[in-house]
Amino acid sequence: MNEKIIVPLDVPDLDSAIALVDKLPQVTFWKVGLELFTSTGPKILEVLKSQEKRIFLDLKFHDIPNTVGGACRAAAGYGVDLLTIHATCGKDALKAAAEAVQIGAEKAGTKPPKLIAITLLTSISARQLAFDLKIPLELPEFALEMALLAQNSGLNGVVCSPEEVQQLRASCEKDFLLVCPGVRPTWADKGDQKRSLTPSQAITAGADYLVIGRPITAAAEPELAWNRIVEELNTV
Ligand SMILES: O=C(O)c1cc(=O)[nH]c(=O)n1[C@@H]1O[C@H](COP(=O)(O)O)[C@@H](O)[C@H]1O
Numbered sequence: 001m002n003e004k005i006i007v008p009l010d011v012p013d014l015d016s017a018i019a020l021v022d023k024l025p026q027v028t029f030w031k032v033g034l035e036l037f038t039s040t041g042p043k044i045l046e047v048l049k050s051q052e053k054r055i056f057l058d059l060k061f062h063d064i065p066n067t068v069g070g071a072c073r074a075a076a077g078y079g080v081d082l083l084t085i086h087a088t089c090g091k092d093a094l095k096a097a098a099e100a101v102q103i104g105a106e107k108a109g110t111k112p113p114k115l116i117a118i119t120l121l122t123s124i125s126a127r128q129l130a131f132d133l134k135i136p137l138e139l140p141e142f143a144l145e146m147a148l149l150a151q152n153s154g155l156n157g158v159v160c161s162p163e164e165v166q167q168l169r170a171s172c173e174k175d176f177l178l179v180c181p182g183v184r185p186t187w188a189d190k191g192d193q194k195r196s197l198t199p200s201q202a203i204t205a206g207a208d209y210l211v212i213g214r215p216i217t218a219a220a221e222p223e224l225a226w227n228r229i230v231e232e233l234n235t236v
Helices: 014-023 034-040 043-050 065-076 091-108 126-131 139-152 162-171 199-205 222-234
Strands: 005-008 029-032 054-061 082-086 114-118 157-159 177-180 209-211
Touching (some): 014 034, 014 222, 034 043, 034 054, 054 065, 091 114, 091 139, 114 139, 114 177, 126 139, 162 177, 162 199, 199 209
Parallel strands (some): 005 029, 082 114, 114 157, 157 177
């Protein structure tokens, strides 16, 4: 089960990232997101590859088709395992991105990443969706529509909250990847996550991967927190 847990390197610089990777040798799948990639660029990817780690490059692209296409072509050249884009870019941009990862990977002679779309950030509540974003759909319906848009545009999966994963598992194709952040063991703080379930609930509901950060990385003893989560998942 531990290969289903992706831990984000949500740290400000390369030294802190390497320190965290060294502290948790059991972690096989790391996420590099906006903060670390903006500060270090691809250097961290080389470090992770040299240790044969899997990489989720979470750059959450959101732009017009030509621009996301170019960004995806470039990102696919890094030979990472997962790459993100927002579903709300729309169908043309998603299609351009899906084509671009194939072209970028082929040009670099590497395997294309699985391109996955953010349905709705797990920090957004149903109330915020309605009142701040003015989306006139119930939250689960919106998340499903975004997942189907991604699927119909040729993407490999989505990032969704564990609260919606069961519904998406039932409605999307069998091999469509469902990656869930917003996962919180009962003993951890929710922080800014609004739509969360426990690791075992998320896996039982059909998640392929769980992204779990602060419950592990901000724990007094990260290794102990990791072990508690793996133990919980081994009971599923
Ligand atoms: O794309 C993501 O990974 C992501 C999407 C989303 O809707 N919500 C979300 O929390 N994330 C990421 O998942 C991680 C969650 O971290 P923790 O809240 O510390 O467990 C962060 O790195 C977020 O950037």
